[in-house]
Amino acid sequence: MAPAPSFCGHRWTYNPIRGSCLLLLLVMSNLLLCQGNPCPSCGPDVFATSLRSLTDLFINAAWLSHDFHNLSKIMFKKFNEKYAQGKLYHINATKSCHTNAFHAPEDRCEAHQLNNEDLSKWTLVLLYSWNSPLYHLVTELPSRKELSETFLSSAMKMETMSDKLQAFIESHFRKIIAAVLQTMHDAASSWSGLPSLTSSDEDRRHSEMYNLFHCLHRDAGKVDTYIKILMCRTRRTC
Numbered sequence: 701m702a703p704a705p706s707f708c709g710h711r712w713t714y715n716p717i718r719g720s721c722l723l724l725l726l727v728m729s730n731l732l733l734c735q736g737n738p739c740p741s742c743g744p745d746v747f748a749t750s751l752r753s754l755t756d757l758f759i760n761a762a763w764l765s766h767d768f769h770n771l772s773k774i775m776f777k778k779f780n781e782k783y784a785q786g787k788l789y790h791i792n793a794t795k796s797c798h799t800n801a802f803h804a805p806e807d808r809c810e811a812h813q814l815n816n817e818d819l820s821k822w823t824l825v826l827l828y829s830w831n832s833p834l835y836h837l838v839t840e841l842p843s844r845k846e847l848s849e850t851f852l853s854s855a856m857k858m859e860t861m862s863d864k865l866q867a868f869i870e871s872h873f874r875k876i877i878a879a880v881l882q883t884m885h886d887a888a889s890s891w892s893g894l895p896s897l898t899s900s901d902e903d904r905r906h907s908e909m910y911n912l913f914h915c916l917h918r919d920a921g922k923v924d925t926y927i928k929i930l931m932c933r934t935r936r937t938c
């Protein structure tokens with residue numbers, strides 16, 4: 701396999717046959733600006749040495765984050781098709797993500813500027829932030845027979861995947877956990893959608909679920925990006 705020169709502006713996919721993480725390079729020319737030195741502002745990195753011994757583990761984690769992102773996309777798409785047609789739920793969705801206050805790097809190029817420590821930190825901040833909404837979703841959905849079973853099983857899978865990703869980052873970057881908790885504490889941002897999620901007003905409930913699936917999909921995409929950048933660095937191919 702030819703080494704990937706860089707990955708900003710490339711789409712990632714996996715080739716299960718080769719059993720290794722691969723890049724299908726779909727170059728998007730507007731992002732080519734990001735090529736070059738992968739991390740111009742990154743100083744010496746405390747994780748640099750330890751990362752290199754973790755390639756295989758990171759490949760597994762990147763698979764997982766890829767599936768996490770993919771499943772979130774499917775959930776959002778299905779919800780949108782089934783329950784949000786003709787509604788205006790989308791109007792408020794982006795601005796009401798409970799994780800907005802963190803200003804976690806938005807895209808691959810922005811994330812690319814961060815060192816490994818910060819990338820792992822943002823990964824955990826986002827994953828931790830979804831523990832409560834996911835928990836409540838999984839608790840709430842069975843009592844609302846209105847959504848198909850698939851949503852419940854997908855939400856449960858999302859929870860499990862998130863737990864595994866958290867455990868993975870925590871086990872290899874234990875040092876950052878305090879900083880993660882501090883960041884979350886400082887942003888004083890927590891999910892406040894429970895009253896809407898459990899409301900007896902169907903429209904309110906669905907609007908909240910729309911937000912939830914929309915924001916989860918966005919954040920799962922961020923997590924996936926951060927983990928793939930970390931994985932990429934363990935391979936020193938970018």
Ligand SMILES: *[C@@H]1O[C@H](CO)[C@@H](O)[C@H](O)[C@H]1NC(C)=O
Nearest residue numbers: 713714766767769770771774
């Ligand atoms: C996303 O998940 C679905 C269902 O598990 C699967 O069929 C599809 O191939 C996946 N897509 C990607 C890009 O991994």
Ligand SMILES: *[C@@H]1O[C@H](CO)[C@@H](O)[C@H](O)[C@H]1NC(C)=O
Nearest residue numbers: 787788789790791792793907
């Ligand atoms: C969007 O938010 C505004 C302000 O909170 C609210 O008045 C409005 O009803 C919301 N629109 C929709 C479609 O939910």
